[in-house]
Structures are given as structure tokens and as C-alpha cells.
Amino acid sequence: MVIIKMMMDLNTRSIVNYLLLPISAVFYLLSFVRKTLYHIGLLSTHNFNVPVIVVGNITVGGSGKTPIVIALAGHFKQQGKKIGVVSRGYGGTHIQGSLLVDRNTSASLSGDEPLLIATQSDVLVMVNKNRTQAVRDLITQHRVDIIISDDGLQHYAMGRSVEIAVVDGEHRFGNGLFLPSGPLREPVARLKSVDFIINNGAQYVGEYTSKLVPKLFINLYTGVTQPLNFFEKIVCHSVAGIAHPQRFFDTLSELGVLVEPHAFADHYSFTEKDLNFVEDYPIIMSAKDCVKCRQFTTKQIWYLHSEVDLDVDLLTKLDEKIVK
Numbered sequence: 215m216v217i218i219k220m221m222m223d224l225n226t227r228s229i230v231n232y233l234l235l236p237i238s239a240v241f242y243l244l245s246f247v248r249k250t251l252y253h254i255g256l257l258s259t260h261n262f263n264v265p266v267i268v269v270g271n272i273t274v275g276g277s278g279k280t281p282i283v284i285a286l287a288g289h290f291k292q293q294g295k296k297i298g299v300v301s302r303g304y305g306g307t308h309i310q311g312s313l314l315v316d317r318n319t320s321a322s323l324s325g326d327e328p329l330l331i332a333t334q335s336d337v338l339v340m341v342n343k344n345r346t347q348a349v350r351d352l353i354t355q356h357r358v359d360i361i362i363s364d365d366g367l368q369h370y371a372m373g374r375s376v377e378i379a380v381v382d383g384e385h386r387f388g389n390g391l392f393l394p395s396g397p398l399r400e401p402v403a404r405l406k407s408v409d410f411i412i413n414n415g416a417q418y419v420g421e422y423t424s425k426l427v428p429k430l431f432i433n434l435y436t437g438v439t440q441p442l443n444f445f446e447k448i449v450c451h452s453v454a455g456i457a458h459p460q461r462f463f464d465t466l467s468e469l470g471v472l473v474e475p476h477a478f479a480d481h482y483s484f485t486e487k488d489l490n491f492v493e494d495y496p497i498i499m500s501a502k503d504c505v506k507c508r509q510f511t512t513k514q515i516w517y518l519h520s521e522v523d524l525d526v527d528l529l530t531k532l533d534e535k536i537v538k
Contacts, residue, residue, distance in 0.1 A: 242401075259371060260350075262353060263353075265536045268362075268374045268376070269362060271367065271379055272399055272405065274397050277381060279380045283299060283362050289529055290536075291335070291337060296357065299338065299364060305326060306325030306328070308324060311342065321508075329505045376410070378408065379404075379410070422524075428518055431517070434508065445470070450471050453488075455484065483506060496514055498517065
């Protein structure tokens with residue numbers, strides 16, 4: 215019965231996707247025209263005297279960009295560079311002008327990903343719906359050496375020195391259709407024009423492989439850290455409001471956690487009530503989710519701290535491009 219239901223759901227989604235194809239055609243046409251207008255100069259691209267690295271993708275949904283942004287910020291910070299990160303602050307309520315995000319900023323204002331970057335990398339993070347203005351403000355107000363844009367591959371008004379496209383190693387490009395029939399924001403051929411392609415979680419020819427590596431558990435209330443085997447054979451509420459929650463649950467299972475899964479929508483705004491479970495098990499969340507729960511955290515809430523291992527060859531070639 216379960217298999218039959220899954221097949222029916224798949225068939226329903228397929229039918230809906232094909233019904234939406236006319237809208238996808240319009241989306242593709244508009245995006246093509248817009249890109250062409252920038253290419254021929256009828257729409258202006260603003261270039262800067264500071265290197266701008268765009269870390270984006272050609273699909274919607276989580277491909278693992280933000281941990282890569284954090285890793286790159288750490289890489290350049292180790293070189294003594296002053297780093298700025300720009301984001302449009304998806305999910306946040308900030309609308310007008312630039313917002314400088316720090317660890318005391320509310321996630322509801324800035325969005326979860328900018329706050330996560332500011333908290334984990336301790337670099338300047340600027341949120342603005344207009345990324346170009348955010349870059350300008352980081353340069354003029356804070357005199358940064360390098361700027362990294364979290365997403366923004368399609369924000370052609372913002373000039374860039376380097377383009378990095380992140381590809382989800384598991385889902386790739388979905389059904390290969392454009393929004394809203396599929397996940398594509400740009401054609402797959404767009405990848406031919408970027409400087410680097412990072413594959414999140416798999417190996418493909420011509421793509422650098424990255425992997426999110428679990429490091430330790432951190433208690434959100436006390437800051438106490440514990441090794442990865444701390445929750446082995448212990449039943450825990452596993453909470454994830456990310457694009458692919460099952461991936462997070464699987465990671466915890468691989469660490470020996472007896473997972474009681476609770477999946478929420480990506481960028482979900484948690485309330486205290488959401489975490490009031492009947493069973494008094496420990497609660498383990500992703501780091502991105504935890505930044506939204508600081509106001510009502512308890513000693514029961516933990517998060518899994520993970521870091522991206524980037525290819526040394528990629529970092530070497532990226533350094534060479536930035537120097538140029």
C-alpha cells in the first residue's frame with residue numbers, strides 16, 4: 215500500500231509539473247531576456263575595486279552553499295584578510311537598506327543563514343535585498359579586502375571576480391525543468407561559464423567535491439561541547455527545518471543516535487511550542503535551525519556542529535584568481 219501511494223504521489227507531481235510547463239517557458243524567456251540585457255549593456259552591472267566571490271547555484275532549494283561560504287570566509291580570514299559577506303536575508307523581516315548582522319541580531323530580522331554565517335565565522339555580514347548596495351556599504355563603511363556573496367549567481371547587477379556554482383550531489387538538477395515545473399533557475403549550460411563547480415556530497419568529472427563533516431555536539435544553552443559518540447544508542451528528538459531534513463536525520467543515525475524525526479519546512483520560524491514534545495528526550499537540531507531558538511532554549515537543546523572540507527586544489531586556484 216505504501217509503494218502504491220508513493221507511485222500515485224509521483225504521478226500526481228508529474229502531472230502538475232507538466233501542467234505548469236507554459237509558466238516555466240515564460241520564466242525561461244524572461245530570465246534569458248534579462249541576462250541578455252545585462253550582456254549587451256542595456257542593464258548596468260556595477261563593478262568594484264574589491265574582489266567579489268559569488269557562491270550560488272542554478273536551482274532552488276538547499277544545495278549546501280552557506281557552509282561553503284563559511285569555509286571560504288575562514289580560509290581568507292586565516293590569510294589576514296578582512297572579509298565581508300553579503301546576503302539578501304531570505305526569511306528575514308528586514309526590508310530597506312543594509313543591515314549589519316552580528317551574533318546578537320535576531321534571526322527573524324536578518325534571516326537564519328546570515329546569522330549563522332556571522333555566528334560561526336565572525337566576519338562582517340551585510341543583509342540587503344539589493345546585493346550591489348550591500349557590497350558598496352561593506353567597501354565604503356568597513357574597508358573589507360574580499361567580499362563573498364551567499365547566493366546571487368543570478369544577481370547580474372552585482373559585478374563579480376569569481377563565480378562558484380554549488381551542485382547538490384544527490385538531487386543534481388531534479389527533473390531538468392525550469393521553475394515552477396522543476397528546480398532550475400538557469401539552464402544547466404550556465405555551469406560552463408562559472409569559474410568553479412563544487413559538488414556537495416558526490417564525485418563528478420570536472421567538479422570539486424565537498425562534504426559537510428560532523429565535528430561535535432554543542433549545547434545551545436550552556437555552550438558545552440561533546441564528542442560525536444555522546445548520543446550513541448540514545449533516543450533523541452531530531453529537529454530539522456532545512457531543505458532536505460532526511461539528510462540530517464541520516465547523519466545522526468550514522469552517528470548512532472536513535473532518531474525520533476521532526477521535519478519542518480525550510481527556513482521555518484520555530485516557536486517554543488514547536489519543541490514541547492511529550493517525551494523528555496534530548497533535542498538535536500541543525501546549526502541553522504538553532505540560531506532561531508536562542509530566545510527560548512533550554513539545556514535539553516543541542517546542535518550538531520559540522521564543517522565543510524574544501525579541496526586544496528580548489529583553494530589554491532581560487533587564491534590565484536583573487537591575486538590577479
